[in-house]
Amino acid sequence: MATEQFTGAEIVIKALKDQGVDTVFGYPGGAVLPIYDAIFKQNDIKHVLVRQEGGAVHAAEGYARSTGKVGVVLVTSGPGATNAVTGLTDALLDSIPLICLTGQVPTHLIGNDAFQEADTTGITRPCTKHNYLVRDIETLSRTMHEAFYVAQNGRPGPVVIDLPKDVQQGKIDTYLAPEDVKHRSYRPQVNGEVDHINEAVELIANAKRPVFYVGGGVINSGSSASAVLTELVRLTGAPCTTTLMGLGAYPGTDKQFLGMLGMHGTYEANLAMYNCDVMINVGARFDDRITGVIDEFSPDSKKIHIDIDASSINKNVMVDLPIVGDAGRVVEEILRIWKEKKHSLDTKSLKAWWLRIDEWRAKDCLGYVQDGPIIKPQHAIKRLYELTKDRKPYITTEVGQHQMWAAQYFHFDEPKKWMTSGGLGTMGYGLPAAVGAQLAHREDLVIDISGEASFMMNMQELGTIAQYKLPVKIFIVNNQWMGMVRQWQQLLHGNRHSESYSDALPDFVKLAESFGLKGMRCEKAEDLDQMLQEMIDSPEPVIFDCQVAKEENCYPMIPSGAAHYEMLLGPEDSAAKPISEEGMVLV
Amino acid sequence: MAPMDTNIESRTIAVLVDNEPGVLARVIGLFSGRGYNIESLTVTEVDVAHGLSRITVVTSGTAQILEQIKAQLGRLVPVHRVRDLTKEGTSVERELALIKVAGAGEKRVEALRIADIFRARVVDSSHDHFVFEMTGKSDKLDVFVDLMQPLGLIDVSRTGVVAISRGAKAL
Structure with a gap:
């Protein structure tokens, strides 16, 4: 009997199956036709045809972020690969595990400026965790499995595998299974050092004003990480705040939760960070949106930093106690020792600390007044939250004011429900990400909270939504401005609104109808609840054009170049505290 | 902090x-x-x-x-x-340079004399040029190159630093 022969394309599909992949987001082209042919001949892996490769990568991000699995993308060479670059960079900055398979011209043509040739590994080297060019079919199955290992282990990230067409068409009679492949050197440290963990427990136990500062690392670490973190926070009784990426890692409706921190975080979260004596950073990276001006960042605290990526430690903020390891594993260990030693925080100090926090909370920094017929954007999102919370929806967002309002007024009690472009700030992320989330969770409510400008950036994916009958709800907070740009121009550039007006917008209702989707427009506050309910109840995909107050600003806000205690709470504050010149050069 | x-x-x-x-x-x-x-x-x-x-x-x-x-x-x-290698214990650092000096007469003699002092080896020569090979710490190579400047230096090729830790332990 002759030994079984596989083509390279068949090996790709077999490896995907063996890695447990059920969905691939992609767009065909000349250099990946053999793989598309192999897809045609099987039924285990579903291919989802997007409308532009950038959409495929964001959809895979939404899929990955909402499931905890690796998202898979398949695109052709040249423009297919270059269109994927923004999404890859987005996934790198937000630590999303992705595999992006790119077609490549045949090996003998590489370097010849052949049709649709691009130096894909060269272009994607700085925007991937790792990448491969497979020049030899012998290495193909090993490379596929290694790539999955690299994408998921350590700090997750995107991995590109560039596949020349002749490698896809070549034949081979050997295939390595996942269990036969071990990476020769990449072994990220997952368990924290015991001494450091013990030291952390002591530091927390002796804290008078502790705060947990929680990031996306906890979500990446898996649902059990959120569970142990929540148990530890509750056991200590300490306050907890999360980053934009960390929303849902700790229950958003819990009384110990202070809301998000940072530039548009809550007053109480930022002041707790400024005034704490022990800061426990779990899986966050002291991003510049969080710290404000570094010199004045939480000056009197001892800082514990738990991170799986050693390069995050002491990058922006010098910490007292670094622990390199997986957030879930380290917290689990802290929790175990805490219980074993029967520690508890000093009741009197903790009570005094909460009294101060309650005073900051009393400022009601997210308060707004909804009066009259014009819908306040904050109100729109708050009502959306209240009317959908029982269904535990998956929420994606675009980038800008609506994103910050969503982070402020939507609350997430569990991880993996919230998908937003945090690090890169990619407008156009939310619509394709909602496609990915809905494909992974067909029966659940998936809402893209969008702005009208961001929506326009990837609205071609309406075609994907229509084709696959995905009941995604696209909730456009339409203020006819690139709102965050306009806000910064108002605060920093003398109200000169240079090129930030959303002119020549389409009629979103007609646009929806042209794709066979349901379109709705809400212009009056009194209609909002009833129309929202209609959207939620609809089994169809819906574009909801929510026309809101045009020049509302997003508060509270730490202006660039300012410290946590210099938060602006509203327009009156903005007038009183002009932004410094040093602050203006920052982004 | x-x-x-x-x-x-x-x-x-x-x-x-x-x-x-x-x-x-x-x-x-x-x-x-x-x-x-x-x-x-x-x-x-x-x-x-x-x-x-x-x-x-x-x-x-x-x-x-x-x-x-x-x-x-x-x-x-x-x-x-x-x-x-600088922070974790001590190390040996070396660099190799090939240095071409062209000229005749007094300058040529002087170049050869200095090369001798620096223990540079002649690896190629003709009536009007030398190629010196020299190994050492980078600052020593710098000094030699500077001294050759007025003596007809026309070409320098250096490897950059290679280094290894002192003692019996491997990397």
């Missing part, structure tokens, strides 16, 4: 990597992309059986930046080991 140290130091860092396509580009890209300095960089395969290359990079920065550089190198997937 401790005040940031602004003192700039120079360090020699050894990096053991998989000898695979693109690995050098990854390391160089990391330095250029993050704005770190490269004062010298050498690379070649050192273990053919295991496909390992060794990169020696001389870089400079504040203590915090230098720690970042090492951490960033350490998280590249094909990197096996990163060692700070």
Whole structure:
């Protein structure tokens, strides 16, 4: 009997199956036709045809972020690969595990400026965790499995595998299974050092004003990480705040939760960070949106930093106690020792600390007044939250004011429900990400909270939504401005609104109808609840054009170049505290 | 929080990597992309059986930046080991230079005399030129090159620094 022969394309599909992949987001082209042919001949892996490769990568991000699995993308060479670059960079900055398979011209043509040739590994080297060019079919199955290992282990990230067409068409009679492949050197440290963990427990136990500062690392670490973190926070009784990426890692409706921190975080979260004596950073990276001006960042605290990526430690903020390891594993260990030693925080100090926090909370920094017929954007999102919370929806967002309002007024009690472009700030992320989330969770409510400008950036994916009958709800907070740009121009550039007006917008209702989707427009506050309910109840995909107050600003806000205690709470504050010149050069 | 140290130091860092396509580009890209300095960089395969290359990079920065550089190198997937040869114990550093000096008469004699003092070897010569080979610490090579300048120096090729730790322990 002759030994079984596989083509390279068949090996790709077999490896995907063996890695447990059920969905691939992609767009065909000349250099990946053999793989598309192999897809045609099987039924285990579903291919989802997007409308532009950038959409495929964001959809895979939404899929990955909402499931905890690796998202898979398949695109052709040249423009297919270059269109994927923004999404890859987005996934790198937000630590999303992705595999992006790119077609490549045949090996003998590489370097010849052949049709649709691009130096894909060269272009994607700085925007991937790792990448491969497979020049030899012998290495193909090993490379596929290694790539999955690299994408998921350590700090997750995107991995590109560039596949020349002749490698896809070549034949081979050997295939390595996942269990036969071990990476020769990449072994990220997952368990924290015991001494450091013990030291952390002591530091927390002796804290008078502790705060947990929680990031996306906890979500990446898996649902059990959120569970142990929540148990530890509750056991200590300490306050907890999360980053934009960390929303849902700790229950958003819990009384110990202070809301998000940072530039548009809550007053109480930022002041707790400024005034704490022990800061426990779990899986966050002291991003510049969080710290404000570094010199004045939480000056009197001892800082514990738990991170799986050693390069995050002491990058922006010098910490007292670094622990390199997986957030879930380290917290689990802290929790175990805490219980074993029967520690508890000093009741009197903790009570005094909460009294101060309650005073900051009393400022009601997210308060707004909804009066009259014009819908306040904050109100729109708050009502959306209240009317959908029982269904535990998956929420994606675009980038800008609506994103910050969503982070402020939507609350997430569990991880993996919230998908937003945090690090890169990619407008156009939310619509394709909602496609990915809905494909992974067909029966659940998936809402893209969008702005009208961001929506326009990837609205071609309406075609994907229509084709696959995905009941995604696209909730456009339409203020006819690139709102965050306009806000910064108002605060920093003398109200000169240079090129930030959303002119020549389409009629979103007609646009929806042209794709066979349901379109709705809400212009009056009194209609909002009833129309929202209609959207939620609809089994169809819906574009909801929510026309809101045009020049509302997003508060509270730490202006660039300012410290946590210099938060602006509203327009009156903005007038009183002009932004410094040093602050203006920052982004 | 401790005040940031602004003192700039120079360090020699050894990096053991998989000898695979693109690995050098990854390391160089990391330095250029993050704005770190490269004062010298050498690379070649050192273990053919295991496909390992060794990169020696001389870089400079504040203590915090230098720690970042090492951490960033350490998280590249094909990197096996990163060692700070300047900070972790003592090390031997060497560089090789080939130096071409053209001229005749007194200057030619003087060039040969200085080369002798510096223990540079003549590896090529004609009636009107010498090629000297010299090995040593980089500052010694600098001095020799400077001395050759007025004596007809026309070409210099240097390897960059290679380094190895002192003592019986491997990288």
